[in-house]
Amino acid sequence: MSHWERLAAQSQTHAESDYHKAGYRLVMEQVLYASDPRSRIAYELIVKHRKDYDALLAQLGMHITHNPHMGYVVATPNQYVxxxxxxxxxxxxxxxxxxxxxxxxxxxxxxxxxxxxxxxxxxxxxxxxxxxxxxxxxxxxxxxxxxxxxxxxxxxxxxxxxxxxxxxxxxxxxxxxxxxxxxxxxxxxxxxxxxxxxx
Missing domain, CATH: 1.10.10.10 (Winged helix-like DNA-binding domain superfamily/Winged helix DNA-binding domain)
Known part of the structure; x- marks a missing residue:
């Protein structure tokens, strides 16, 4: 059982695909805002499981910044291109x-x-x-x-x-x-x- 499957099994509301989509959206869109209806679920999953997503994005040479005051998460490359x-x-x-x-x-x-x-x-x-x-x-x-x-x-x-x-x-x-x-x-x-x- 993968890590994401385990998280989905523990969750009452989210499927394994939700965790995949959240990571994918962050990488593709670069910034996810809690105030945007389309991004809210992905934002919440990433904030709640920050360590897991930190580890995932580190493998892609990226790091996550979370600004809880303004309600967004950002994925930036370690070496900006x-x-x-x-x-x-x-x-x-x-x-x-x-x-x-x-x-x-x-x-x-x-x-x-x-x-x-x-x-x-x-x-x-x-x-x-x-x-x-x-x-x-x-x-x-x-x-x-x-x-x-x-x-x-x-x-x-x-x-x-x-x-x-x-x-x-x-x-x-x-x-x-x-x-x-x-x-x-x-x-x-x-x-x-x-x-x-x-x-």
């Missing part, structure tokens, strides 16, 4: 992290989340990167990628201009100091290559 993000994603992630930090310092955080409208995002993107925010289709794709990384989601309204990007608290762990330095170096290296190729 910046190359997993495309350059456009890297740029957006860096801008979102900066905006989150600014909102945190201004105490404009609600339940751990920072709300940013499109005008604010466009301004920050221009100020920080000296380039225009991507057009709608490309921007939607970028925001979907940020959602997959567990660091932001789009709150849509009837008026596109009033749509808001919600920067989620897990961004602090997904993009910690080491990751930020590596992402910035990764973006600079790619941009230098592009300049060399154009010359």
């Amino acid at each position: 910046a190359e997993k993000m495309r350059l456009t994603e890297t740029r957006m992630a860096l801008v979102l992290r900066r905006l989150y930090d600014d909102k945190m310092h201004a105490t404009e955080i609600l339940a751990g989340e920072a709300w940013v409208d499109m005008i604010e995002l466009e301004r920050a993107y221009k100020d920080l990167l000296n380039r225009d925010l991507p057009q709608k289709a490309a921007l939607d794709e970028l925001l979907q990628a940020m959602k997959r990384y567990g660091i932001a989601r789009l709150e849509e309204t009837d008026d596109e201009q009033r749509n808001q990007v919600v920067i989620r608290p897990g961004i602090v762990d997904v993009l910690g100091e080491t990751a930020l330095l590596q992402l910035a170096a990764h973006a600079n290296a790619i941009e230098e290559e592009e300049v060399d190729e154009a010359a």
